[in-house]
Amino acid sequence: GDSVTQMEGPVTLSEEAFLTINCTYTATGYPSLFWYVQYPGEGLQLLLKATKADDKGSNKGFEATYRKETTSFHLEKGSVQVSDSAVYFCALRLNTGGFKTIFGAGTRLFVKA
Amino acid sequence: GAVVSQHPSRVICKSGTSVKIECRSLDFQATTMFWYRQFPKQSLMLMATSNEGSKATYEQGVEKDKFLINHASLTLSTLTVTSAHPEDSSFYICSAGGRRNTEAFFGQGTRLTVV
Numbered sequence: 001g002d003s004v005t006q007m008e009g010p011v012t013l014s015e016e017a018f019l020t021i022n023c024t025y026t027a028t029g030y031p032s033l034f035w036y037v038q039y040p041g042e043g044l045q046l047l048l049k050a051t052k053a054d055d056k057g058s059n060k061g062f063e064a065t066y067r068k069e070t071t072s073f074h075l076e077k078g079s080v081q082v083s084d085s086a087v088y089f090c091a092l093r094l095n096t097g098g099f100k101t102i103f104g105a106g107t108r109l110f111v112k113a
Numbered sequence: 114g115a116v117v118s119q120h121p122s123r124v125i126c127k128s129g130t131s132v133k134i135e136c137r138s139l140d141f142q143a144t145t146m147f148w149y150r151q152f153p154k155q156s157l158m159l160m161a162t163s164n165e166g167s168k169a170t171y172e173q174g175v176e177k178d179k180f181l182i183n184h185a186s187l188t189l190s191t192l193t194v195t196s197a198h199p200e201d202s203s204f205y206i207c208s209a210g211g212r213r214n215t216e217a218f219f220g221q222g223t224r225l226t227v228v
Contacts, residue, residue, distance in 0.1 A: 034216070043206050044206065046218075046219075049216065099145055099208070100162060101208070106156045
């Protein structure tokens with residue numbers, strides 16, 4: 001079935017370090033891919049998305065490229081800040097109608113000053 | 114992006130009572146709404162999908178008589194947790210999508226605590 005696998009956390013980094021959170025997916029067809037961020041005690045916010053192969057989503061210094069050949073959508077940021085501490089969810093949505101979204105398990109990121 | 118408002122953000126209720134959570138799309142018509150449940154430090158689990166004017170479709174293992182979902186209008190869906198028990202304590206999140214949207218938008222979530 002359709003699924004999303006992302007690296008287990010927590011990930012702990014120092015401020016200004018480079019961040020990578022790996023995400024791979026399994027899906028029939030050609031899904032749209034998303035990264036969502038959840039700050040403590042809050043709901044989900046869309047961070048970035050990509051709707052087709054080789055698209056790069058970017059927002060707030062975060063980037064992810066839709067790699068069809070490796071079925072991956074890894075999240076990267078060149079220099080993290082303390083305010084980036086949150087839980088990050090990789091997700092996919094099949095483009096067969098509807099908006100059902102399948103989420104990965106989430107990766108908790110801690111950034112130390 | 115479009116705005117989805119979820120209310121209340123936090124609720125504490127006594128065991129055995131019922132709690133209603135509202136999910137509203139503020140600036141678009143939501144033809145489809147989803148309800149998710151999130152346990153501490155875990156991912157979101159889809160509970161049910163509702164299309165405006167029709168009965169909700171529940172995921173396997175979700176009790177439809179316990180988690181009543183109503184999607185009576187294009188801007189409002191409600192989730193009622195009936196006869197709540199402490200194990201129902203969780204974070205509930207809705208999302209909504211409309212005909213002109215290419216993605217679903219999420220509410221802020223509701224933290225339910227049953228005491």
